[in-house]
Amino acid sequence: MEPSDPPTTPLRGIHLEAHASGDARIQLAARDQHIYYRDGVRARRRTVAGGPVPECPYPGLAAFGPEQADWFFGRDGLVAELIDRLDRRLDSGGVQVVLAPSGAGKSSLLRAGLLPALDRAALPGSDRWPKLVLTPTTDPLWVLAANLAALTGGDVVATVEELTTDPRRCVPMLARASRGPSGGPDTRVVVVVDQFEELFTLCADDRQRRVFIDLLVHLAESDAGLVVIGVRADFYPACADRPRLRAALQDAPLVVGPMSEPELREAILYPAEAAGLQIEPGLVELLLRDLGATANAGADREAGYEAGRLPLLAHALRVCWQQRNGSTLTVRGYQDAGGIQHAIATTADRVHDGLDAAGRLVARALFLRLIRIGEGTEDVRRSVSRAGLLAASADPAATLAVLAVFTQARLLTQREDTVEVTHEALLTSWPRLREWIGADRDWLRAHQQIADDTESWRRGGRDVSLLYRGTRLAVARQWLPAHGGDLNEAERDYLDRSYAQQRTQTRRRLALRSGLALVVVVALVLGALYWYTNRQRDQAQVLADSRALAQASQDVATSDPALSVMTALAAYRTAPTQEARNQLLREYLKHSQSTKVLSGLSGKLKVSHTSRDGEVVFASTDMGRSTLFVHAATGTVRAEPLAAGYVVYSMVAPDGKRAAFIDETGTPGWFDVGVDGTTGPVRRLPKVAGFTVFYNAPQDAAALSADGRMIAVGMKDRLVWWDLETGVKTELAAPPGTVNGLWIGADDRTLLVKTVGEQRDYGLVAVDLSTGLSRAVLDRAQDRQFLMSGDRTAVATCLPQGDDQSVYQLVRVADGAALGSPYPTKSVHCGLVGLDADGRRVLVKDEDGSLLDLVRGAKLSSGIQLPGLATPITDLIASGDKLLVAYMDTAQLTYTELPPGTRTLSVVTQVLTRDGAKTISLLKDGSLQLRPADDDDDRLLARAPAPQPAWDPDGNTLGLSGDGTLLVNREGSNVVVVRETESLREVSRITTARPTSPPPTTVGDYLATGHKQPDNNFGYYFDHSGNLLTVADTQVQSWDPRTGDQIAHWDARAVLPPGGEINSVGPYPAANQVAVVISGDPVVRIVDLITGRTTTTVETTPDLISIQFDAGGRYFALLRQASVVELWRRDPSRRELGPFHSLTGINSTPWVARFLGGDGRFVIAANNSIRIHQIGSQAPVDSYEFGHPNGSGQGSPYYFIDLSSDGKTVLYADDKGIGGTLSLDPASWMPKLCGAIGYRDFTPDERAALPASAPPGHLCQPTG
Template sequence: MYPVSTYGSVTIINLPPSPPDPISSAESAVDLSLPPNPYRGLFAFRPEYADYFFGREPFTNQLVTAVENRRLVAVLGASGSGKSSVVLAGLLPALSKRPVRQAQGRPGEQWLAAIFRPGTDPFQSLAASLVPLYAEAENEIALLEATRSLADSLRQQPAALSDVLRLIQGKHPDHRLLLIADPFEELYTLCHNTATRQAFLDLLIAAHSPFSILNSPFSIVLTLRADFLAQASLYPPLAEVLNQPEATQFLSRMTREQLTEAIVEPAKLRGVPIEEKLVERLLDDMGETEGSLSLLEFTLSELWRHQQHRTLTHAAYEAIGQMKGALSRYAEMTYATLSPLEQQQARRVFMQLVHPGQGAEATCRPATRQALGQQWPVVTKLANARLVMIGSQTVEREDGQAQEQATVDIVHEALIHNWDRLRTWLAADREFLAWQSRLRDDLAHWEATERDDGALLRGLPLAVAQEQLAERPDDLSAAEQAYIRAGLAYQQRREQQRRRLLAGAAIAALVMAVLAALSYWQFQAARTQTHAAIAAEETAVAAAEQANAEAKNAREAEKTAAAEADRARNAEATAQANAQAALVAQQEAEQQARISRGQALAAKAQAEDDITYQSNLMLAREAVLLTWQTDTAVDPVADAVLREVVAQADMGLVMTLPRRHHGGRVTAVAFSPDGRQIVSSSADQTVRVWAAETGEEVHQLRGHRGTVNAVAYSLDGHHIVSGGNDGTVRLWDAATGEEVRQLSGHSDGVNAVAFSPDGQTIISGSTDRTVRLWDAATGEEVRQMSGHEERVNAVAFSPDGHYSVSSSDDGTVRLWDVKTGREVRHMSGHGTTVWSVAYSPDGQTIVSGGNDGTVRL
C-alpha cells in the first residue's frame, strides 16, 4: 500500500515508483546495446541515481546543514530548476552518510524519510505517509482505516501530530524523521479551501512547539515553486517561519562550471565521450531562461538515445531539433503516431492533467483512471512515450475492501511550458478549465457533506453547468457529470413541489370564492328580512295614527260612556307597543344586514389574490366599519381578516418614534433577523437602533463623517454594517452599539452594503464605480470588482453566496463571481439609472428596478 525503500541508512516511505529507464521505452529506435542512460530526461533524479547527480554539491551541503539545524526548511526554485532532484538525489543520500544528532548526546544511526504530496486533502496525504511508521496493521484495509482515523484526528486536534511523532520516536528511538512535502505548491493549486489550508499550515508549524531544535523528533522539507512564495507569505505564521535564518533555501541557477559538470560527468562514468565544442554549444543554447535545466536534461537524454558510434555528436544534436525544439519535436512525433480519435482523447487527457494558473503559471494536476474513463488506453501510450507517468494509490471501495487505483500525471511542468501544441490547447480552453476547477471545488464540498442537497448547484451556476454538460460531455468526468445531473434533478423536484403548492393555492382560492358567494346569499336574505320589518313598521305606524284619531274623537265625545273611553285608551297603548316592537325588529335587521355585508367584504378581501394588497386592505377596512356601526363589538370575522390583510400587505409599517428621532432625512432602514429591532441611517451622520415593539431608541451609532446611506444586519443578528458619504464601511456590534472596525478603501461615498449569507463577507458599492468584498472577521479587502462606468447604487448576494449582483447609474446590472471577482454577466435593458436589485429566494432569478419605471427579471 505504502512503498518502503532503503538507501544506505535512510528508510524512505512513499517514494514514488521508479519510472522506466528512458532507453528502454517501446518507441526507442536506437541500438538497445547502448549503456544505460545516465540522464533522467524529464524525470526527477532519485536516490538510486545519486551517483549521476552532479553540479549541486555546494547547495546539497548547505541544505543538509539547514535540515540538521532547522525544524522547517523550504527549498525554493523556479519550475524545472531541480528542486525534487536535489532533495531526493542530493539531500537523502548525503544524510545517509551522516549520523543523526540525538538529545541524549549519542549519535543515531538512521533517518526515516516520509514523502507526501499535499493534493486535494493534505491531512489525508500526511496521514498516509505517517501511519506505516507506527501502526501494526494486518492488511491494507486496516491501514486504510488507520489512515482515515489519523487524518480525522489531525483535522480536529492539531496536538495529534505531536502525539503521533512521539509514537514514531518511541518505536524508532535511533531514528529522526524527515517529512518531505513535494511539491508543496499543491497546497495552493489543488486544495482550494482556505480554512483547510490554514489549518494544515498551523498543524505543521505547531508540531514543533513541544520540542527544542536539538531534540525535535522530526524536520520538514518543503519544495515550493518560487512564483508561489508570495501566496505562501500571505499567511503570517508561515511567513514568520520562512523568514528565519536558514529556513528558506533558494535553489539558484547553476553556474556554467556546475552545468558542465552535470553534462560531462554522467557520460564519463558510462565511458561515452562528447564531441568537442558540443558542451559549449549546449550551454550557449540553454541561455538564461528559468526552468531551462529540465530542457537540458531532456536534450541530453535524447542525445544519448541518438548517439553515434558511442559518442554524443553535433549531428545527433541537429537531428533531435537542438535545445529549443527537442522537447516540442519529441512530443509532436509522439502525437503524430496516434490515430485521429486517439489525438482527440490525448487532448482531453492533457487538459485534465493541468491546473490553470491564477496569478501563477499552470501546474500539474494528477488524475485517476476512473476520472479519465475510456481514455485510459491512450494514457498508456503516452506513458510508454514518457510524456506522462502512471502511478497508483490505494482506496477503499464501497464494500469496505481495499483497491489499487491507477493515477496519471504529466512527467514534468516543462512539457506544459515548452510543447507548443499543449500551450495552444490551454490558451483555447483556459476559460473552460477555470470553470471546471470551480466545479471540482463544489463537487468536493458536496462529497464532503455526504451529498447534501444544500451543496448542489442551483440558479445561474446550474444553468452554466447544464450548458457545459450539453456542449462538452467528453471533457467532464463521470463524477462531475453526476454532480451536475443531481443538481438538475433537485431543481426538477423543487419545480414539481412548487407546482403542487400552486395547485393547492388555486383550490384554496376556489373554496374562498364559494364561501364569498355563500356570504353574499346570506346578505341578500338579511336584506329581504329588513324589507319585511320596514313593511311591518309602516303597518304599525298606520295603526297608531288611526288610534290617535279615535282618541281625539273620544275626547271630543265627552258624553260617551266611561267604559267606551277606557276601551279607546287600551287600544292606543296596544298600538304604541306594536310600533316599538317593529322599530326594534328594524334595528336588529339592519344590524344583521351590516354584519352579513361585512363578512361578505371580509371574504372578498381574502379571496381577491389577483388584485393589489391595497384593494384587499380597503375591502377589509370597509368590512370592519360596517360591523362597527352598531352598539355591539366589531364582528370577530371581519376584525381577523383586517389583521391578516395588514400583516400580509407589503406596504411597510409606519411607526412614529415618540421621544427621539433623526436630525435629518432617513436614508435606509432594516429589520433585525428576529424582527425585534429596527436599524436606520440618516443624513444626520448617525445610525440608530430602535425597539420594534415600543419604538424606543436602543443605540445611537456615531462615527461616520457625513450622510450614512446604507445599513444591513448580519444573518445571525450579531452585527450591523453601514456605508456613508465619507467613503467608509463600518461594522458595529448590534448588542452594544460599539464600532468593531472600519473598512477603508473606497475613494468616494458608499451607497450600498450587504452581508453574505454565511456572515463572513461584506459587499459594498460606491460612487467610485467599484464593488468591493471585505473579510468581516479582519476588515481586510478581499477583492475589488470593477466594470461599472458610473456610481453603484445597489448590491446583493445570491442565497448560496457564490455570486453577487450590482446596479448602477450606467443603466446596467452586473453579475460577479464572488470567489474570483470575475464579471459573469452584463445585463443591459433599463437604459438609465438602476436603483435596486435583489435575488429570488432560490437564487434562480434577479429582479431590478430603474428610472425608466420598469421592473425587469
C-alpha cells in the same frame, strides 16, 4: 576514425592484433567502432558498440530520485547549504522552505541531493532517521496520515480522524516512531513535502489545507520532526497568505536559482563519466550556448539562463543519449533531436503524430485533464487517478494506448494508481499543448470549478446545501451542449442533482403562490408532490450510491483486488445499475479462473509463504508490513495485520501451526497459530549483528523447519540459525558463492544453500550444522534451475542441453542421486514453477504450462494457463483432493487449481447450441466434440470422427438450423455434412457444385493471421424454412438437409451486369428465397430459387458488403465497407440506427452481430462489449462492457465467437485464447466471486472508507 578527428590517447593494457592476406579488410577498434558514409561534404556515422550499452544517466523531464543520486551533479554547494540550515533547525525548529521557479530542480535537490546526504549521516545520526517523502495530492491529510500510520503501525482512518481533531497529536505519534528499533534520544523523523503547491492547486478543501499546514508546523517545532517543503516560487503569495507559513518564508528560506557554468558542466559531464559514456568535443559548449548560459560566467557566477529552462537541458541530454553513437554523445545526435529549443516539442510531436486521428483526439482530451488552469498563477500539471481518466473517456482502450506511448516517451508519468505530466516544462515548450489550452481555456477553468465543487459535495456527505442553484447552476449548464461529454459520471450526477433540486424548489414556490380558495387542493397536491419527490430522491440516491460503489470498485481494482470484488458486489446489491453490473462482470472475468484471491496488504507484496494445505498464509510487503491470512483455501478468509516492525522475511510451518519472520534489523520473531486462526504472542529471538538483506527475490532467503522449531537465514558471508524453544543463536561461515536460496533439511541438522559462480552456474550444497562441513547436492552448472520439494527430501532440477532442449530431473537430497526418469522438453529455456510436497509432481512453463510426474518421467496434464508477470510460490498446495499453485503479484496472492488432465483442445471454431447449454467444437484434425457449456463440466457428450479423406478445417464455419436440431460442416472442397446436434450422428452427406480454388496461402499470410487464406468462394447455411443453402462461386443450391436431395439450383450470373461481382448471397425470411448483393450496386435483389425470378428489391447503399434480415422481414442490418454496421427499417426503407463504429478496424478478430427475434432487437458483440440495440431507441437498451483481458487496460481485446438465440449466453475468449461460455446473468457470477474472496465481508475500516453506504448484512453467504 576520420582524418580530421583529434588525436586520442592510447588505451593502456589493450593489445590488438590481426592478420590478413589478399583482398581482405581489417577493422579494429579498442572500444566503439565508427563507420563513416560520405556524399560530397555530407557525412553520416554508424557505430558498432564495443561493449554493453551504458545505462542512461539523464532522467529527462523526470526529477532525479534517491536511486539516481550517483548521477546527480552540479548542486553539491546547494545541498551543503541546505544541510547547514537543517543542522541549525535541530535547535531552532521551524519549517525549512525550499523555494524555486518551476524547472529549477528543487525536486531533484530534495530527492537526489538531500535524502542521500542524510542517509550518509550528513547530520549526526541522520542515517538512522526515518524519512517520509510525499506530495500533497488532492487529499493531503490522507497522504500524511498514511505515511505516519505506516511508520507507527496505526490505522490510517483513525489517524486521519485523530489528526483532524487535534493536529498536535502528530508530535507524540512521531515521538513513538522515533523510539523504534533505530530510535535514540537524538532521533528525528524527516518529513519532505515536495510540490507543496499541490496544496493550493489540487486540494479543494480549505479546512484540509489549514489542518495540513498546522500539522507540518507542529512537527517542525517539536523535537521529533524535521520538516522540509519544496514550493514553486509563483506560489509564494499563496503561502504568504497563511500566517503559519509566513513565518517559515521569513526564516531563512533556501532559494534555488540558476546553476553556474561550472555547475552546468558538472551536470553534463560527470553523469556521462559515471555511466561510462563519452561526450564529443564541442557538445558541452553547444548545450550551454543553446541553454542561454553566458560563456564568461565564472565559478562563482550564475550562468545567464532562465532557471526554468533546466528541464529543457535535461530532456536534450536524454535525447542525445538516445541518438548516441555507441557510447559517445554527439553533436549530430543533439542537432537531429532538435536542440534544447525544440527537443521537447520534437519528441511530443513525434509521439502525437504517430497516433491515428482518433488517438490524437484522445491525447488532446487526456492532456487537458492533466492540467490545472491557473488564476493569477501559471498553469500547472495535476495528478489524476488512472481510473478517473478511463471513466471520463469514451474509449478507455484508446486512452490506455495513448497513455502508454506518452509514458514510454517520458512525457507522462504513471504511478501505481495515478497519471501526471512529467514536468511543467512541457506546458510551455510544446506549442500544440499551448494551443489546446488557449482554445478551451474558459471551459477548462469552468470544468475545473465543477470538478472541485463536486469533490467538496462528495466529501461533505452529499449535503444538498452544497449543490448549485441560481446563477451558478445556469452558468454551469450553459456549457453542457458543447462540453457535456467532457464531464465524468460524478460531475454529471452533481449537476443533475443540482438541477433536480432547483426544479423541485421552483415547483414548490409556484405551488405556494396559489390562492386561498385552493388551500385544500394545494395541500393535497403538495403532499403528493412531496411524497413523489422524496420517492424519486430516494431512488436517485440508491442509483447514485450504486454507481459510486461501482467506481470505487474500479478505483481499487489493481491495488486491492479482493476489496474491489466486495465493492462490486455491494454496488450490484445496492441497485443493479448498468455500471454496477459491468464492474461485477469485469471482476468475474478477472477472477473466474482463480480458486482464491487474497489482498489488502499495505504496500507491494514481496514475500509470501503458505502452509502445505494453503489454509495459512503469511505475507509481507515492500513497506515491511505483514499480514496473516487464515482459512485461505477453504471457508471464510480472515486477515490479521501483524505488528512486527519492518518485516523483510516471512515464513510458515508446513502444518500452519506456527509462523515466523525476520525484521530489517536482523531480529527474528515467531508466534503460534491456533486451529481457529487466533495468534499467540510474538516472541523475539537474539538479533544478528551486521545483518544484510537480500531485497531482490527474497522469497527463499530464510526458512522455518518442518517441525516449526528452528529458523535459519542466509547472508553472503554467514549462515545463522536459532532454536525457537531455547532462543540460542548459532552462526557458520557461508559456502562460497552463497545467494538468496536457503532451506532447512528434513533432518533439521542440515542447511541447503544455493550457490552461484561467475558464469551464472548455479548449484546446491548441504551444510552440516554440527561440523560446518558441506557437500554438493547439485554440482554447479550454467543456467541450472532447481526447486526444493515441500518435505525437503528431493530437489527438481532443469538444465538446458544443446540448442534445442532442456531436461528435468528429480534428485535425492540425502546423497545427490538421480530419482525417477528424466523428462526432456523441446524448449532450450527452463521453466520450473512449483513442486509438490514429495517432489513427484512439478509444474513447468514450457509452450503453455505442464504438470510433470518426475518419478515416471511423464506428462500428467498440459495447456495450463500461467500468468506471465506474477511470481509463483514454489511449494504446490494440496487442498483436499485438489492441487493448487499460488502466485503473487504486487497487490494480490491467487490460488489456481491445476487440472488433473489435459484440457486444452486444438480448436478451429466453436458454436453454442441454441439454448446456450452446450458447445460444439471443430478440432484441428476435423473431428467434432459436443460438451456441456459449463466450464467446470468436462464431460464429452458426443463425438464425430475426422473426415476421410482428410480435410483441413481451418476457415470452416459451423452452422445450426433455426430450431437448433441440425448442424452443418464442410468436409471437403465441395462436400458438406449435416449432423444431429445432440448426437453428432451423420444425417446426410451432400456434394455441391465445385467452387474455384481460393488464393494460395503464403508464409506471410500465416505470419499475419495464423490462418490460411479464407475461401470466400464457398459458403453454406440454413435458411428460414430449414432448408440447407450452399453457394459455390455463383452456383446457389437448396437442399433437403435430412435426405440430401436437391430442391433448387440457380446461377447468380443471371442478375449480374457485365463485369459485375457477387458480394454475398444470404438468407431471406421466405421459403426458397435469397438476398443477392452485387458489388457497387445499392439494390439488393430478392430471388426465388425455384423460378429464378427477382421477386422484390431493397434499396440500400453502394458500398454494401452483406445484408441480414430479421425473422419478420420488417428490419434489416447492413454491413458496409470498413466494417460499419447500420440498422434499417424495410417499409419505408430508411436507416434507423447507426453507423455503429464499434466494428471499425476489426479484421480477423471474431465478432457477432445479428437480430434477436423479429421485434427489431439487434446485438453486436465486438471490441470488449456486447450491446443490444432496439430500433426506435437511439442508445443501446442493454450493454455488457467487458473491459480488457486481466484488467490490464492494454493489449488486444476480448473477442466473441457465438451467442445463444436469446442473447443471454456468449462464447468468448481473451487475447491469449482463454475463455469459454459465459452466462450474462449476474446471479451466476456472484457465487464464484464470493468463493474467490473467501466469503469475506467489509471490515469496519473498509466500510467506513466507502463513498456510499453498502447494504447491511453479509455480502456472501458461505455454502457450507
